[in-house]
Amino acid sequence: TDMTEIIDGNEVAQEIRDGLVAGIDGLTDSGTTPCLATVLMNNDPASQTYVSMKHKDCEEVGIATRDIELDPEAPASALFDTVDELNADPEVHGILVQMPLPDHVDEREVLRRIDPAKDVDGFHPENVGRLVAGNPRFKPCTPHGVQKLLAAADVETEGANAVVVGRSNIVGKPMANLLIQKSDGGNATTTVCHSRTDDLEAKLRDADIVVAAAGVPGMITGNMLSGDTVVIDVGINRVETDDGSELVGDVDFESAKQKASAITPVPGGVGPMTRAMLLWNTVKAASDESGVDVEL
Ligand code: NDP
Numbered sequence: 001t002d003m004t005e006i007i008d009g010n011e012v013a014q015e016i017r018d019g020l021v022a023g024i025d026g027l028t029d030s031g032t033t034p035c036l037a038t039v040l041m042n043n044d045p046a047s048q049t050y051v052s053m054k055h056k057d058c059e060e061v062g063i064a065t066r067d068i069e070l071d072p073e074a075p076a077s078a079l080f081d082t083v084d085e086l087n088a089d090p091e092v093h094g095i096l097v098q099m100p101l102p103d104h105v106d107e108r109e110v111l112r113r114i115d116p117a118k119d120v121d122g123f124h125p126e127n128v129g130r131l132v133a134g135n136p137r138f139k140p141c142t143p144h145g146v147q148k149l150l151a152a153a154d155v156e157t158e159g160a161n162a163v164v165v166g167r168s169n170i171v172g173k174p175m176a177n178l179l180i181q182k183s184d185g186g187n188a189t190t191t192v193c194h195s196r197t198d199d200l201e202a203k204l205r206d207a208d209i210v211v212a213a214a215g216v217p218g219m220i221t222g223n224m225l226s227g228d229t230v231v232i233d234v235g236i237n238r239v240e241t242d243d244g245s246e247l248v249g250d251v252d253f254e255s256a257k258q259k260a261s262a263i264t265p266v267p268g269g270v271g272p273m274t275r276a277m278l279l280w281n282t283v284k285a286a287s288d289e290s291g292v293d294v295e296l
Pocket of ligand 1: 216
């Protein structure tokens with residue numbers, strides 16, 4: 001409708017970054033410059049772009065970086081050795097291993113190997129467990145970003161019917177876990193849908209908040225929603241167009257906007273938030289490690 005709020009992820013992400021600068025400066029002044037190390041072990045252009053954006057984001061707020069690239073043909077042990085070195089390096093606070101990894105490297109083994117105190121993605125089993133137990137150390141960046149977007153748009157999650165579409169370890173599951181926490185940004189009655197869900201439309205119709213993370217371009221359309229729904233579109237899908245290609249979400253923006261009370265665009269919604277929350281987690285890691293308090 002004309003009243004529909006378009007939630008501007010770029011703007012909220014900028015506020016998050018601005019809010020981190022004082023803490024970063026404080027840490028640096030007391031002798032701890034927060035530092036994020038990235039490890040890239042693939043030749044995928046999209047992954048390379050993601051990693052270089054992460055470095056640029058760090059640079060802008062005063063977070064130091066390490067940039068490690070490994071030959072995708074190298075043995076898994078090369079990656080394990082790199083992780084071990086970064087774990088042992090007192091100047092490194094956050095370690096991010098960019099996915100995907102080559103087939104001969106066991107992703108789970110890598111995630112287990114990262115020091116949980118430096119696991120700024122929040123994917124180490126210890127950190128997953130802490131999140132589920134209601135005592136999170138690092139909230140995974142994308143769902144944490146969604147939580148911040150909802151807060152910025154003054155969306156009350158407490159008592160709301162939230163529907164998460166997708167159950168991946170990086171988005172859907174941690175999103176649902178955050179939404180059911182007994183804390184701010186949680187207390188929602190949360191339904192998790194996936195490809196085997198029977199009658200997704202009935203679930204969507206009952207939703208006050210929809211978080212779409214299915215990876216299916218435009219699968220959620222306005223006619224599936226009741227009025228007044230808050231729609232957060234996590235999807236980032238490249239689709240072919242007449243003159244090349246473009247990025248679209250899992251939500252058909254134009255029709256959903258007619259029904260939603262608030263909606264995020266793609267691009268410019270959740271994407272920038274994911275990047276901002278990685279900076280947040282890196283600052284938290286540096287603060288925890290150094291014992292220098294930072295208000296987060
Ligand atoms: P996955 O492919 O790992 O998971 C997709 C999930 O959606 C699965 O649980 C799958 O069900 C479910 N699903 C697929 N099709 C349907 C359907 N038709 N109806 C209901 N559920 C369905 O993807 P990710 O979680 O990694 O990513 C999801 C999307 O978010 C992608 O577009 C990705 O690019 C984007 N993304 C965006 C980020 C950002 O920063 N904005 C960060 C990370 C991802 P099942 O388990 O049964 O297979």
